[in-house]
Structure formats: structure tokens, C-alpha cells
Amino acid sequence: MKKREQLLPRVLKIVPEVKQGLSRSIIITTIYEAVKLIPVILIKLLVDSVVEASSTLSLVGWIIVGMFGVYLFSNIFDHYSDKWAHKQLLTYETNILKKAQKKLLELHMGYHEKHNTGLHVSKINRGASKLTELIWFVFNEFIPTIIQLILTSILLLYEEWTIAVVFFVFSSLIFIIINNTAKKVQPLRKIYLKKHEEAFGEMSQSLQNIGTVKDYAQENKEYRIYSNLLTQYKNASVKRNNYEMNKVFLRDFIINLGRIVTLLLASFFVLNGKVSPGSLILIYTLYEKAFISVFRLGKIYTHVGDSIESIHRLSDLLDKRVLIKDKKEPVRAKKLEGKIEFRNVSFSYTKKLQILRNINLTIEPKKVIALVGKSGGGKSSIIKLLMRQYDVTSGAVLVDGVDVKDYHSEDFRKRVAIVSQNVEIFNRSLKENIAFSKPKASLAEIKRAAKLAHAHEFIKEFPQKYNTMVGKNGVKLSGGQKQRLSIARALLSKPDILIFDEATSSLDSASERLIQKAIFSIAGKTTMILIAHRLSTIEHADEIIVLGKKKILEQGNYRQLLRKKGIFYEMVSLQKMRG
Known part of the structure; x- marks a missing residue:
């Protein structure tokens, strides 16, 4: 069997428009996430100034105005980015569906005579939906989370490098668990997606031939076949979910353990006068953001895993070779003699x-x-x-x-x-x-x-x-x-x-x-x-x-x-x- 391409090249082949928005998204998101860290830094300054009795009404006022400005900027940015994202996702989804329809119309009759129409519809709809969702996650979750994680880690290193090292250790353990889980779960995903497509195809076939089904009183038989396929789909899905949830429990336990260890270490530094109270708040907020980012990446990885097989199946269809096609300079015929x-x-x-x-x-x-x-x-x-x-x-x-x-x-x-x-x-x-x-x-x-x-x-x-x-x-x-x-x-x-x-x-x-x-x-x-x-x-x-x-x-x-x-x-x- 021919080895599949990696996911990213296949996605870019199906939706090349994504490539254009990727670099732009990284630049804009980096600025946005950096601005979102400003309130945390301002709160640190405010707490330290109050503790050290050096705060003034003017300083507090400027800090509050600065935070309000950041929140206002975030609101405006979110408003316009959501509108743009919705429009882009609709464009991506419609383009994917058009490509799939065009490919099916181009494929020769032999292909259509061999394959179930209902399977095609299920494959296209599920693949287009999952690919669109994946693109949304990349632009709205993955890129912001990665950038937030990088910026947060840099700030943690700047404030207290030992806490940053603790965070990196726990994060590495979490990513190892996520990666191993994905490898184990993927075969189970293939099974339940295949059964889902087969069930959809069976339903489509039964309804297309509803006259014959009713003429021979085979409603119960058709229902049993469909029900059996759905049961197989459900069992495979439950098996995959149970395995994944056990690993998720372990992942979340390590995240919470990392939080406690980091808080204990930061508190110890404050008591020893190594960091200021304001720095404690900053460190606590930063590592909470960092661990939340790791948690979000775990969820994203799970979602990507759910999408991978559906996207591969759609891509396999779009990669089908068109066997009957025109030559580069075909003969144009407006009229035939008919010999x-x-x-x-x-x-x-x-x-x-x-x-x-x-x-x-x-x-x-x-x-x-x-x-x-x-x-x-x-x-x-x-x-x-x-x-x-x-x-x-x-x-x-x-x-x-x-x-x-x-x-x-x-x-x-x-x-x-x-x-x-x-x-x-x-x-x-x-x-x-x-x-x-x-x-x-x-x-x-x-x-x-x-x-x-x-x-x-x-x-x-x-x-x-x-x-x-x-x-x-x-x-x-x-x-x-x-x-x-x-x-x-x-x-x-x-x-x-x-x-x-x-x-x-x-x-x-x-x-x-x-x-x-x-x-x-x-x-x-x-x-x-x-x-x-x-x-x-x-x-x-x-x-x-x-x-x-x-x-x-x-x-x-x-x-x-x-x-x-x-x-x-x-x-x-x-x-x-x-x-």
C-alpha cells in the first residue's frame, strides 16, 4: 500500500489559501498575545509599589488606564478577527466541497460503478467539516497557544529561571504522554471512522432502493445491517475514548502536580526575599497561563487526531488519478458526420x-x-x-x-x-x-x-x-x-x-x-x-x-x-x- 503524505502537505494541497494567511496570522497573533501580557506586568508593578509604599494616585491611575486600553484593544481585535475568521472558514469549506464535487465528476465511470455513493457523501462531508475545524483550531487555538507559551516561557525565564526549568520538565512529560497516546489511539480512530462511513453508505443505499426494500418487506433486515454497523462504530469509539481518557487523567494529574510544585517553589523564594510579592503574582499568573497553554495544546492534539483520518480519507479521494482526460491540445468538434x-x-x-x-x-x-x-x-x-x-x-x-x-x-x-x-x-x-x-x-x-x-x-x-x-x-x-x-x-x-x-x-x-x-x-x-x-x-x-x-x-x-x-x-x- 502506498504510504500517505504527512498531514500538513495534504492540507496545503487541498486548501493552498491557508499558506498565505499563516505568516500573517503569526505576526498579528504575536503582537496580540504580547499586548495581552501587559496587564499582568502592570499588576506586578502595582502590587510592588503598594507593598513598598511607593505608590501614588497618579501611578495607580496610569496603570488602570493602561489596563483599560489593553482590554479595549482586545475587544476590538476579537470583534474584527472573529468576523474575518468566519468569512474565511466559509470560503475554505465551500472551496473544499467544490473541489470534491469537481473531482467526483472528473473520475471515470469505472470508479463510480465500483464505489458506493453514500460512502462518498459521508467521506466528503466529514472530511470537509473536520478540515475546516482543523483550520479554525490552527488559527484560533494552536498558533495563539504556541505564541502565548513561548512569550510566557521567556517572561518566566526572565523573572526566575529555576521556575522556568521546573515548568519545562513537567511540560516535557505531558508532551510525551500526548504523543504516545496519539500513536496508540490512531488505529482505533481508523476503525470507528470506517464503520461510520459504512453505516452512512448503508443508509444511503437503503433509501435509494426504498421501493425494492418495501416490495420485498426487508425493512427489518436493512435496519439490522445499519444498526449492526452503528454498534461496531460505537464500540470502537468507546474503546478509543476509554483509553484516551485514562491518559488524559494522567496528563491532568501531572499538570496539577506541576502547578503545586511551582507554587511551593515560588512561595519559598518570596519568603527568602529572592523575589518580590509582585513577582510572585506575576510568576503565578505566568505559570498558570503556561500550564493552561499546555492543557489547551493537549486538547488541540486530541482534536487534530480526531480530524487526521477524516482529512486523509478526503485527501485520498482528491488524489485519485483521473484516468480519462483530454490531451493538451484536443480536437474541438462543433459538428460530427457520425462515421x-x-x-x-x-x-x-x-x-x-x-x-x-x-x-x-x-x-x-x-x-x-x-x-x-x-x-x-x-x-x-x-x-x-x-x-x-x-x-x-x-x-x-x-x-x-x-x-x-x-x-x-x-x-x-x-x-x-x-x-x-x-x-x-x-x-x-x-x-x-x-x-x-x-x-x-x-x-x-x-x-x-x-x-x-x-x-x-x-x-x-x-x-x-x-x-x-x-x-x-x-x-x-x-x-x-x-x-x-x-x-x-x-x-x-x-x-x-x-x-x-x-x-x-x-x-x-x-x-x-x-x-x-x-x-x-x-x-x-x-x-x-x-x-x-x-x-x-x-x-x-x-x-x-x-x-x-x-x-x-x-x-x-x-x-x-x-x-x-x-x-x-x-x-x-x-x-x-x-x-
Whole structure:
């Protein structure tokens, strides 16, 4: 397994803007923390002047005015820094989420087919939240605490070096405990974060397939799986927390012991006249500040530890290599003739799973081609290679004599439309769903496409017609209605290559005939590829390609293939027997 980068380089890679604010924050915070020490020094002067009977009303007045000035400065600084921090954190968080969304959209189909959508959502949301929190802690807790600790230690050394040495000894012990605890706890964090993501993914999957869950009365089963994952998450979290709390108890005990030892030592120095009463107050205040800083660093370290794994998981996603990407100077295509060639194409999803071997196929422009064969024969893989959702293992796929790898992918895909067997509907209006292929289309264009796809008939029956919201995954629509909506979406873009992947599979016989009529009414105007299960629907195709055993088994038009009395003939005969 590839070793992960350190946390800081990964954070700066995700949010490079942080680097710009870091040096500025250190300078401003150093000034701010130095100013905050002024009241402590002023109180020392005040106490010493009172004890030594050298104080005057004027001196007391100036000290009080000085302290008021520092407090006023702190209030103004806190007000504006909080406003700035809030704005910056929102900027960081939105930028992180945008990057994650962009990365997911860039990743090839193979990645999305392999991974659970719910896991992605959990990983992104948790990672973005934890990274934003971490940045907030760095700027608002870690940097101020470190600077406060350094300034306090310097003052302690100046006032009484022996007390400073005692503080350093106890602090070192505390940091050793914190570091060892983090190393032991990290594996437990990985476990409970993984279980949390799995539980989130399971919930998302159950809700996405809620129809199937309810149809088969599997609510209890799905609940048990989700509940079991949450139990594993809880147990791992409790185990980690128990271990950490034991170490926290030891850490806090050492902090309190350090406080007592330092107070005893400082009191001894006062009694021996080595330091003044004012210095005692100053030393007490300084080492309290110092130990509080150490305590805060311990809490910060724990919080950072909680964030590390989530940030690494988000970073792992953002570091995924985009396998399907454009060349530096791709071919721009505003229009395609529609000639398609597969030259010695072989393709495998994995090393052990070859789907196509040495496929040679030419589809002339404006022709209607049908792909048939048994499931797993490579029909959909042909389409995925043409759409460049995957790259060929060997050989080349060409459109108009240009390798699809050489095209500007966005330009190319805008000239190709596909109507899939698995229709994807957005939780938007009917109008927006159709216009997804052409966002700037007018309502008249949308209606024209809907009429051609025979979707207008059911759309006009809704009270809000084209403005009707369809619900998540088109829950308000039947399977046939979704299919017709998908066809309207494809037709709206007026593509140069139009693909129907089992496009009429969800339609009743009457609707299927209407769609077939619509499909063949545009024959000759665009290159069309039909993947069909019902062989009667491709009778008028210019050419039929029979795929199987990783190769082209037969090729010809409907009548030619029937006359051969080969594989296609057997397929047609079998369907006729089934009725």
C-alpha cells in the first residue's frame, strides 16, 4: 500500500489559501498575545509599589488606564478577527466541497460503478467539516497557544529561571504522554471512522432502493445491517475514548502536580526575599497561563487526531488519478458526420475479465445500426468505449477518422446522446430534466422534443405541467414515463450520434410502437445505434451486429441474417416461441 503524505502537505494541497494567511496570522497573533501580557506586568508593578509604599494616585491611575486600553484593544481585535475568521472558514469549506464535487465528476465511470455513493457523501462531508475545524483550531487555538507559551516561557525565564526549568520538565512529560497516546489511539480512530462511513453508505443505499426494500418487506433486515454497523462504530469509539481518557487523567494529574510544585517553589523564594510579592503574582499568573497553554495544546492534539483520518480519507479521494482526460491540445468538434470505426479493439474491465477481443466494425454516417446478443456479450461495453467512459485496452475507436481520445471530451459528448435502460432522473421539474442536455433550450424546443418522444401526452396531465417536480429519482413517474422523458432529453440536443440502450424496455406495447415510430422518423438524419432485446423492434435497422464470445458473430440486415439461419435466426425463433 502506498504510504500517505504527512498531514500538513495534504492540507496545503487541498486548501493552498491557508499558506498565505499563516505568516500573517503569526505576526498579528504575536503582537496580540504580547499586548495581552501587559496587564499582568502592570499588576506586578502595582502590587510592588503598594507593598513598598511607593505608590501614588497618579501611578495607580496610569496603570488602570493602561489596563483599560489593553482590554479595549482586545475587544476590538476579537470583534474584527472573529468576523474575518468566519468569512474565511466559509470560503475554505465551500472551496473544499467544490473541489470534491469537481473531482467526483472528473473520475471515470469505472470508479463510480465500483464505489458506493453514500460512502462518498459521508467521506466528503466529514472530511470537509473536520478540515475546516482543523483550520479554525490552527488559527484560533494552536498558533495563539504556541505564541502565548513561548512569550510566557521567556517572561518566566526572565523573572526566575529555576521556575522556568521546573515548568519545562513537567511540560516535557505531558508532551510525551500526548504523543504516545496519539500513536496508540490512531488505529482505533481508523476503525470507528470506517464503520461510520459504512453505516452512512448503508443508509444511503437503503433509501435509494426504498421501493425494492418495501416490495420485498426487508425493512427489518436493512435496519439490522445499519444498526449492526452503528454498534461496531460505537464500540470502537468507546474503546478509543476509554483509553484516551485514562491518559488524559494522567496528563491532568501531572499538570496539577506541576502547578503545586511551582507554587511551593515560588512561595519559598518570596519568603527568602529572592523575589518580590509582585513577582510572585506575576510568576503565578505566568505559570498558570503556561500550564493552561499546555492543557489547551493537549486538547488541540486530541482534536487534530480526531480530524487526521477524516482529512486523509478526503485527501485520498482528491488524489485519485483521473484516468480519462483530454490531451493538451484536443480536437474541438462543433459538428460530427457520425462515421464510427472500431479498429482491432480489445477491452477488459480487469486483467482477468476480457469483454471484447480484436473487434473491427465500421458504422457509416446517418445509418441505423443494431447491437444484439446475450447479456455480457459486450453490447454496452461497445457504447461505453464510444462514449469514452473507458479507454480501450488495445486498438482504437475513431469517429470521423479521429481517435475519440483526441477529441475535447465535452465537445464530443455534446454531439452524442444516449437513452439508457437505467434512466436517471433528477429531483427537478420535468422541464429541467428534459433540458438537461441543452440547458438554454426554450420551452417551445422542450415541448417539441417531448412531443416527438410522446412524453407531452402525460406531462400535460399534471396540474403544473412542465413545471412539475418529479421527486427523488423521479418517484412520481412510472417506468415508461421516465423512459420517454429520457428520450425527449436525448432528442432535444439534436445529436449527431444517437444511442438507444434498451430504450423501450420499460414501455408497454402501444408506447413502444410510438417510440419506434419516433426513432425511425429521424433515421437518415443522424447516426443511430440501437441495443435491443426485443428483436422485432430492429427489423428496419440498416445493419445488425450479433455479439458474443468477445467478438462479432454475425453481421447483416434483418432479412440477410434470417436467411443465414444462424445465431440471429435462432434468437428470433426463440422469441417468437415465447410470444
